[in-house]
Amino acid sequence: MTKGLGVGIIGCGNISTAYLSLASLFKGYEIVAVADINMDNARAQAAKFDVRANTVDELLAADDVDLVINLTIPAAHVDVSRAILQAGKHVYSEKPFVLSLAEAQELGDIAKANDLRIGSAPDTILGASHQLARSLIDDGAIGKVTSGAAVVMSSGMESWHPNPDFFFQKGGGPILDLGPYYICNLVQILGPVAQVTSMTGMASETRTIANGPRDGEKVPVETPTTIHAVMKFESGAIVTLLSSWDVHSSNHPIMELYGTDGTIDVPDPNFFGGDVTVAPRGKEPTAHSWDHPFGVPNFEETKANYRGAGLADMALAITEGRPHRCNDAFATHVVEVMTAILEAGETSKVMTMTTTCTRPEVLGPDAASALLA
Numbered sequence: 001m002t003k004g005l006g007v008g009i010i011g012c013g014n015i016s017t018a019y020l021s022l023a024s025l026f027k028g029y030e031i032v033a034v035a036d037i038n039m040d041n042a043r044a045q046a047a048k049f050d051v052r053a054n055t056v057d058e059l060l061a062a063d064d065v066d067l068v069i070n071l072t073i074p075a076a077h078v079d080v081s082r083a084i085l086q087a088g089k090h091v092y093s094e095k096p097f098v099l100s101l102a103e104a105q106e107l108g109d110i111a112k113a114n115d116l117r118i119g120s121a122p123d124t125i126l127g128a129s130h131q132l133a134r135s136l137i138d139d140g141a142i143g144k145v146t147s148g149a150a151v152v153m154s155s156g157m158e159s160w161h162p163n164p165d166f167f168f169q170k171g172g173g174p175i176l177d178l179g180p181y182y183i184c185n186l187v188q189i190l191g192p193v194a195q196v197t198s199m200t201g202m203a204s205e206t207r208t209i210a211n212g213p214r215d216g217e218k219v220p221v222e223t224p225t226t227i228h229a230v231m232k233f234e235s236g237a238i239v240t241l242l243s244s245w246d247v248h249s250s251n252h253p254i255m256e257l258y259g260t261d262g263t264i265d266v267p268d269p270n271f272f273g274g275d276v277t278v279a280p281r282g283k284e285p286t287a288h289s290w291d292h293p294f295g296v297p298n299f300e301e302t303k304a305n306y307r308g309a310g311l312a313d314m315a316l317a318i319t320e321g322r323p324h325r326c327n328d329a330f331a332t333h334v335v336e337v338m339t340a341i342l343e344a345g346e347t348s349k350v351m352t353m354t355t356t357c358t359r360p361e362v363l364g365p366d367a368a369s370a371l372l373a
Contacts, residue, residue, distance in 0.1 A: 004028040005090075005315045006064040010056055010080055011071030012036040012045045015094060018307045019069060020049040025298075026308055027373045028315035029067065035059040060087040067092060067117075067315065075171050078103040081118070085110045090318065092119040092311050095180040097331040099171050100339055101355070104332040111328065117318055118328035123310025125185045126325065126363045127272025128295025132288060133257075133264060134189045135362055141278050142259030145190060148239040150182045151252040152270075156225070156245035162212030165219045167245075173223035174243040178270070179338050182255070185269035186231070186239060187330065189257070192356040193337045195232045200224035200345030203246035229341045234356070241341075273297070273304035292365045293372060312371040313363070325360035333357040 007029045009016055016034065023031045033052040036042040046053035059065060060083060067090040070080045078098045084091040085107065097120040098104045111118050124130070137145060152174060157164040166172050187193065202225040206218040226244040233239065242252070255266040261281045267274020273295045279285040289295070299305035310326035317324035333355045340351035361367075 003030045004319065005030075005066040007031045007067050007069060007311070007315070008033040008035065008054070008059045008062065008065040009069045009071055010035050010059060010084070012038070012041040013071060016045055016071050018305070019071070019311075020045060020051070022305065022308045025306065025373060026312035026371055028312045028319065028371065032064055033059050033062060060084065060089070065089060067318075069311065070094060073166060074099060074176065078107065081107050082110065085114060085116055085118075088114065088116070090117045090119075090314070092314060093121065093331075095121045096176050096338065097328075097335055099176065099335075101332070101336045104328070104335045108328050108332060117314060117324065118331070119310060119314040119324055119326045120328070120331035121310060121326065122181050122184055122269070123307065123313075123326055124181060124269055124272050125188050126294060126309045126313070126368070127304065127306065128290070128292035128368075129267045129272070129274045129276050130185055130188070130269055131292065131294075131363050131368075132276050132290050133266045135364065136264060136276070136278060136288060137189060137257070137259070138362070141262065142257065142264050142280070143261030145235065145237045145257050145259045147237060148186075148255070148257035149242070149253070150186060150239060150255045151242045151250065152178045152182055152254075153242060153244045153247035153250050153252070155248045156207060158207040158219070159210045162209070162214060164207065164209060168207055168219060168221045168223060168225070170222050173225060173227075173342075174245050175224075175227050175229075175338050175341055179241075179243060179341075180334060181269040182241060182243075183334050183337050184330070185255070185266070186233075187334060187337075187357065188360055189266075190233045190235055190237050190239075191359050192234050192333055193231050193353055194234045195350055195352050196229060196337060196340050196344055197350045198227055198229035198341045198344040200227045200342065202226065224342065224345055227341060227345060229344070231337065271303065272306050290365060293368050309368070309371060316371065323361075325363060327360070329355075329357045330360060
């Protein structure tokens with residue numbers, strides 16, 4: 001007997017550990033089975049977390065699985081999510097949801113035809129700090145947002161990841177890998193994007209692995225590793241996004257939004273917590289906080305990690321018959337924004353969005369507490 005929806009996982013790589021270890025924090029669902037094309041991986045995770053190890057076909061046919069988390073590599077997301085929906089089960093995908101607008105729309109059509117739901121990470125946007133920033137802006141703390149800047153820059157993954165090939169192949173790169181955190185947070189704060197343009201490039205045509213058994217091996221770079229994008233939102237706000245794996249040091253603020261009456265500094269949307277600072281017009285910056293459960297440190301003593309919050313919200317929304325926050329319309333719009341940024345870099349065009357979405361309802365302290373077991 002499951003507690004809420006029965007959930008299965010397809011894909012037993014590193015990220016599955018986070019979902020499995022944090023699932024007990026939430027109500028609305030229970031993870032009952034895991035599957036992977038490598039059954040050794042599935043059996044290892046199943047033994048560690050006391051769940052069932054299935055083949056992919058077995059999991060898709062299981063009567064006690066209502067919803068499946070798709071944790072496969074991004075290139076496989078559309079095929080696996082399609083199979084989940086065709087098996088009559090809801091799907092929640094890791095980011096990026098899919099790699100093209102056409103793929104997103106295809107999955108949306110299948111879900112609609114079968115009265116099923118689609119959800120997608122990242123759910124870090126439901127973290128305490130990002131929901132606080134959203135609430136402060138909604139309450140007029142900096143007036144009307146007119147512009148902003150978001151920055152995600154590093155030297156890349158080859159220094160620490162033993163198999164970094166994917167990050168530099170088509171479907172990888174900083175926009176599709178890390179962009180979902182930043183663009184999702186901007187959309188949940190400001191609303192949908194109307195137009196984008198960008199310039200893109202790469203520092204090198206190869207990367208050298210600097211750790212592990214492949215130390216010294218070169219891997220090809222097939223996708224832009226530096227992207228300077230400009231997004232104009234339907235609200236009128238214009239935000240610059242700097243996204244690069246060619247930067248060795250930077251002092252840029254992670255995310256700042258500028259309004260008619262002040263500035264707000266928003267922490268890294270790759271994480272649930274962090275400091276929110278507001279500088280009203282003519283006044284000194286002031287740190288803001290609120291008593292929100294998804295800001296309470298529960299990881300390495302200082303960090304808040306509530307991965308699975310979006311899944312819990314989706315599971316309870318299905319049971320309660322209400323919309324869920326990390327929904328397919330939201331994810332589809334973000335996919336169009338990201339892929340349009342990359343296309344603009346290739347064509348030097350200004351791209352006009354064909355999709356839109358509704359900002360998810362704010363997840364305040366009481367609503368967040370309602371997701372916790």
